[in-house]
Amino acid sequence: MSYGQVTPAGQSAPSCYRHPGTVSYVSCNRCGRPVCPQCQVPAPVGVQCVECVHEANKKIPSQRTEFGARARQGVPIITYSLIAVNVLAYILQWVVPAATGYMYLVPMRADSEPWRLITSAFAHSTGSIFHLAMNMYGIYLCGVFLEPRLGRARFSWLYLLSTLGGSLGILLLSPPLSATLGASGALAGLFLSLFVVFRTNKQVLRQMAIVLVLNVVLGFVVSGISWQGHLGGAVVGALAAACIVLVPRNPQRTKIQFSLLGVLTIVVAVAIYLAAVAVK
The missing domain is CATH 1.20.1540.10 (Rhomboid-like)
Known part of the structure; x- marks a missing residue:
């Protein structure tokens, strides 16, 4: 599948996979899809799209208290x-x-x-x-x-x-x-x-x-x-x-x-x- 729009010269300009009307020459370093500034999440190397970040976060085990509850910060x-x-x-x-x-x-x-x-x-x-x-x-x-x-x-x-x-x-x-x-x-x-x-x-x-x-x-x-x-x-x-x-x-x-x-x-x-x- 390709993401882009046709320019007057007939060349395809890449556009954000979430916002097809926005041209972007920056790609997610995990999935390779073009992402506009609104959809870019800074990563240790380059940027990632929001979906890749979401999928990666789901694989991170949540911290638990000594009694098995989800550890939370802030007020009780x-x-x-x-x-x-x-x-x-x-x-x-x-x-x-x-x-x-x-x-x-x-x-x-x-x-x-x-x-x-x-x-x-x-x-x-x-x-x-x-x-x-x-x-x-x-x-x-x-x-x-x-x-x-x-x-x-x-x-x-x-x-x-x-x-x-x-x-x-x-x-x-x-x-x-x-x-x-x-x-x-x-x-x-x-x-x-x-x-x-x-x-x-x-x-x-x-x-x-x-x-x-x-x-x-x-x-x-x-x-x-x-x-x-x-x-x-x-x-x-x-x-x-x-x-x-x-x-x-x-x-x-x-x-x-x-x-x-x-x-x-x-x-x-x-x-x-x-x-x-x-x-x-």
Whole structure:
């Protein structure tokens, strides 16, 4: 196949294969096709066309984190997004005060209003912004450590399971007519996940153990803190992290990780359904 157009002298002038109307005497050093300045990609020797560069990039193996996720540069997008959703939900609670009544979790209503299992983890007490601020700061601290190592998809799934785990703990252990809201259950899951991720780093484990003991004590001593949600989120979050972190390196690791997370999700969903029916 030839690329070109006929000149008045009857000679064929080469033209860009992507822009036939543009004459170009420069060719891709891989495929040899003429390329105009718009389609030229600088190479160590000469230039290449965009298609050759695209094909070459596909053959370059993507860098992976220690747990098999795609390595990414920049800010932890999922962490910031979760914080943004929580803040927007808090603003909604102030703008529309009645919204809080549709968001908090009441065990007795869980079977007929299942959305509360999720929305309760994004609503916070409007009595003090301290509740929101502390939870968002905790999500940020855990997120900047976990998301780059686990990857966006795994971290998102971990957060969802921790949220559901917190709701499960409330259904099983809280009074049927109690009302609970806040991201503490999900945060507890993220915090326990750090123990799984850094399980071989004794110095980090000692520091986190101190914080964990203080949180456990506060959960039982200070009124208004849902230790039930903390416990459920922590247990399920740790199990979810184990599904990701403890899978050994092998070509099927990603498939195994997501399969285990899928099974855990089904187990948690069934447990929530049974607990909601039992409460009713």
